[in-house]
Amino acid sequence: MNFSFAQLENFTIHILQKIGCSEEDARTAARVLLAADVRGVDSHGVARLSGYVRLWEADRINARPNLRIVHETPSTAVVDGDGGLGLVVAPFAMQVAIDKAKKAGTGWVSVKHSNHYGIAGIHAMEALKHDMIGISLTNASPLVSPTFSRERMLGTNPIAVAIPANKQPPFVLDMATTTAANGKLEILQRKQQEAPLGWIQDRDGNPTTSPLGVKDGGALLPLGGDREHGSHKGYGLGSVVDIFSAVLSGANYGPWVPPFVAFLEPHPHPVGEGLGHFFGAMRIDAFRPADEFKTHMDQWIGRFREALPVAGQEKVLIPGDPERELEAQRMQEGIPLLEPVIADLKALGKKFDVEWIA
Amino acid sequence: MNFSFAQLENFTIHILQKIGCSEEDARTAARVLLAADVRGVDSHGVARLSGYVRLWEADRINARPNLRIVHETPSTAVVDGDGGLGLVVAPFAMQVAIDKAKKAGTGWVSVKHSNHYGIAGIHAMEALKHDMIGISLTNASPLVSPTFSRERMLGTNPIAVAIPANKQPPFVLDMATTTAANGKLEILQRKQQEAPLGWIQDRDGNPTTSPLGVKDGGALLPLGGDREHGSHKGYGLGSVVDIFSAVLSGANYGPWVPPFVAFLEPHPHPVGEGLGHFFGAMRIDAFRPADEFKTHMDQWIGRFREALPVAGQEKVLIPGDPERELEAQRMQEGIPLLEPVIADLKALGKKFDVEWIA
Numbered sequence: 153m154n155f156s157f158a159q160l161e162n163f164t165i166h167i168l169q170k171i172g173c174s175e176e177d178a179r180t181a182a183r184v185l186l187a188a189d190v191r192g193v194d195s196h197g198v199a200r201l202s203g204y205v206r207l208w209e210a211d212r213i214n215a216r217p218n219l220r221i222v223h224e225t226p227s228t229a230v231v232d233g234d235g236g237l238g239l240v241v242a243p244f245a246m247q248v249a250i251d252k253a254k255k256a257g258t259g260w261v262s263v264k265h266s267n268h269y270g271i272a273g274i275h276a277m278e279a280l281k282h283d284m285i286g287i288s289l290t291n292a293s294p295l296v297s298p299t300f301s302r303e304r305m306l307g308t309n310p311i312a313v314a315i316p317a318n319k320q321p322p323f324v325l326d327m328a329t330t331t332a333a334n335g336k337l338e339i340l341q342r343k344q345q346e347a348p349l350g351w352i353q354d355r356d357g358n359p360t361t362s363p364l365g366v367k368d369g370g371a372l373l374p375l376g377g378d379r380e381h382g383s384h385k386g387y388g389l390g391s392v393v394d395i396f397s398a399v400l401s402g403a404n405y406g407p408w409v410p411p412f413v414a415f416l417e418p419h420p421h422p423v424g425e426g427l428g429h430f431f432g433a434m435r436i437d438a439f440r441p442a443d444e445f446k447t448h449m450d451q452w453i454g455r456f457r458e459a460l461p462v463a464g465q466e467k468v469l470i471p472g473d474p475e476r477e478l479e480a481q482r483m484q485e486g487i488p489l490l491e492p493v494i495a496d497l498k499a500l501g502k503k504f505d506v507e508w509i510a
Numbered sequence: 511m512n513f514s515f516a517q518l519e520n521f522t523i524h525i526l527q528k529i530g531c532s533e534e535d536a537r538t539a540a541r542v543l544l545a546a547d548v549r550g551v552d553s554h555g556v557a558r559l560s561g562y563v564r565l566w567e568a569d570r571i572n573a574r575p576n577l578r579i580v581h582e583t584p585s586t587a588v589v590d591g592d593g594g595l596g597l598v599v600a601p602f603a604m605q606v607a608i609d610k611a612k613k614a615g616t617g618w619v620s621v622k623h624s625n626h627y628g629i630a631g632i633h634a635m636e637a638l639k640h641d642m643i644g645i646s647l648t649n650a651s652p653l654v655s656p657t658f659s660r661e662r663m664l665g666t667n668p669i670a671v672a673i674p675a676n677k678q679p680p681f682v683l684d685m686a687t688t689t690a691a692n693g694k695l696e697i698l699q700r701k702q703q704e705a706p707l708g709w710i711q712d713r714d715g716n717p718t719t720s721p722l723g724v725k726d727g728g729a730l731l732p733l734g735g736d737r738e739h740g741s742h743k744g745y746g747l748g749s750v751v752d753i754f755s756a757v758l759s760g761a762n763y764g765p766w767v768p769p770f771v772a773f774l775e776p777h778p779h780p781v782g783e784g785l786g787h788f789f790g791a792m793r794i795d796a797f798r799p800a801d802e803f804k805t806h807m808d809q810w811i812g813r814f815r816e817a818l819p820v821a822g823q824e825k826v827l828i829p830g831d832p833e834r835e836l837e838a839q840r841m842q843e844g845i846p847l848l849e850p851v852i853a854d855l856k857a858l859g860k861k862f863d864v865e866w867i868a
Contacts, residue, residue, distance in 0.1 A: 223797065223798060225614065226584055226585065226614045227584065227615040227796070228616055228792070228797055256585045257585040257586040260796075262797050285754075297817075298814060298817055298826050300820060300823040300827065301818060301826045302820045305813075311747075315750075323749070331734070332740065350739050353820075375733060375734060376689070376733060376734065381689050381706065381735055381739070385685040385687075388829040389747075391814075399806050399810055405806075405810055406813055423806065434618065438618075439581065439759065444760075448763075448781065449757055452757055455764055456663060459659040459661045461658055462658055462711075462715030465658040468657070469742070
């Protein structure tokens with residue numbers, strides 16, 4: 153069943169206000185959360201709303217955070233999220249990066265004491281409005297094993313980079329540093345299909361195709377899948393995301409990152425506060441005139457679109473193409489939600505006396 | 511046969527002076543070039559010396575470049591390499607990034623009109639001496655096909671990140687954005703062994719295990735190997751490296767990047783000057799006190815080293831471990847060179863009247 157962006161936005165705003173968010177924060181959080189739904193990352197969208205609420209119920213989210221810069225230089229800052237929703241903390245911190253870039257050419261912000269911030273890409277894309285390149289990283293609950301390990305040490309720690317063009321749509325990379333994101337496994341679980349080898353390992357660290365492997369104590373695998381195919385590179389990238397997001401800011405890192413699900417307790421001996429993010433903004437004209445750059449980006453994108461495809465493929469895609477096309481479609485046709493998600497949201501509405509969509 | 515670092519350094523310096531480099535530049539270039547040999551990236555070390563000389567003979571390297579900043583803000587710069595050896599241009603540009611970081615907290619430098627710069631990691635590691643995080647990217651001759659394409663559009667475009675610790679050795683990631691670097695294919699070719707599936711494709715874009723696939727008109731594959739295993743992520747990362755290195759600076763990008771080998775002509779209609787690099791330096795204490803950060807890095811590294819290994823593996827590695835261990839060994843026992851490389855260097859010495867190692 154499909155719902156309009158406005159319907160889901162309205163419902164989300166009301167729920168977030170019920171748990172104590174200001175109207176402004178609720179609007180910001182709803183915009184970020186729903187960006188996942190319209191861009192096709194259904195696992196990170198409104199389906200997670202009740203998860204955030206459960207974290208608030210467990211006293212692990214502060215609905216009225218005092219967001220502030222605790223350390224800064226002309227091009228850097230550390231932001232303390234004060235336990236707020238990542239959906240609110242991240243836009244604040246990205247704005248700090250953009251403001252720094254306006255003056256110093258670039259801005260780099262590491263964030264501590266935050267929570268899950270939705271999809272990485274939406275924060276990076278904020279820079280596009282200012283003719284800047286945007287970068288967004290976050291660590292996350294440990295589900296991924298390093299190469300040669302059978303222990304869960306890292307999150308799916310995404311990397312997002314948004315780069316403006318002129319006539320072409322922007323280049324928007326938004327990728328987990330694992331072979332496959334957790335959301336893809338959930339889809340296989342629902343469909344009861346096998347996962348390709350290279351996505352997951354079982355609890356002993358052996359390759360498995362069971363989509364339940366991670367639930368049964370196994371782990372997601374770093375991009376590359378195994379040593380022979382470069383999993384040490386995916387592990388290295390996920391590690392850099394973890395260090396920039398949390399060791400630079402003073403958040404929890406690696407296996408200490410607090411879990412998103414409220415039924416799992418955070419580590420009893422944390423090494424920092426909450427989870428961490430990292431944002432960057434680079435003014436294009438801090439390097440060369442923006443028009444010149446964007447004309448070359450048009451040429452870059454145009455040339456890659458025209459790269460000779462292999463037999464059976466129509467064309468080569470540019471990072472961001474699939475999400476943008478889906479966004480256009482879903483803004484028009486509505487956002488499809490699965491029955492269990494609808495039931496979950498209805499129950500949430502009933503609990504907080506917020507009318508579900510008429 | 512093994513040679514000492516000092517022997518190979520001395521020979522390299524003399525050869526580079528013979529083609530017109532200043533003594534200072536020759537020393538810088540030799541240090542960077544030999545870092546590859548001691549760290550085990552044999553394909554990027556002294557074995558390439560005659561390749562650089564052939565580029566100079568083809569008038570595609572300027573031995574006396576006028577390196578200069580052509581655009582800057584407090585935290586950024588564009589450096590014009592003036593056609594110089596990348597081995598000399600890169601250390602100059604990285605120093606600009608470090609100097610910017612001293613004042614503004616971070617420094618970001620995009621470089622145009624350069625050439626091959628050796629291994630990415632050695633430039634990032636320069637930041638470690640200053641309690642900074644170092645980043646080093648470069649584009650390179652097109653050998654890699656985007657996902658769904660059979661055309662060579664990108665180089666192996668490496669990403670290097672160096673992060674200081676206290677008692678632990680530094681974290682040094684230095685990775686090609688392909689499943690396997692070109693040097694690994696060369697080894698398989700010499701040994702006449704098959705490559706694993708997922709490393710290369712043939713000229714039609716079909717997976718192949720022939721190590722000659724790339725020579726026969728095929729391509730290296732982005733990290734991930736195929737769409738199902740996330741090759742669009744490797745393609746996306748390689749693209750970001752290309753754009754930061756070349757579209758930001760005004761160098762050639764994508765299929766326009768000039769080839770390293772002198773027997774292939776550069777593109778007749780270049781879109782920029784030479785090839786491009788990108789460097790970053792972030793002062794640790796622009797985020798939090800350096801001691802505090804490095805203590806947490808010790809804890810991060812220590813915890814990951816102790817992650818439970820899978821059966822048959824002794825331990826989990828930290829990025830930079832294998833290269834550092836090899837460096838310690840080769841500085842003591844010498845650097846092994848293959849017979850064809852020795853013959854090539856001897857011929858070079860004879861040509862320029864430089865005595866080969868006694």
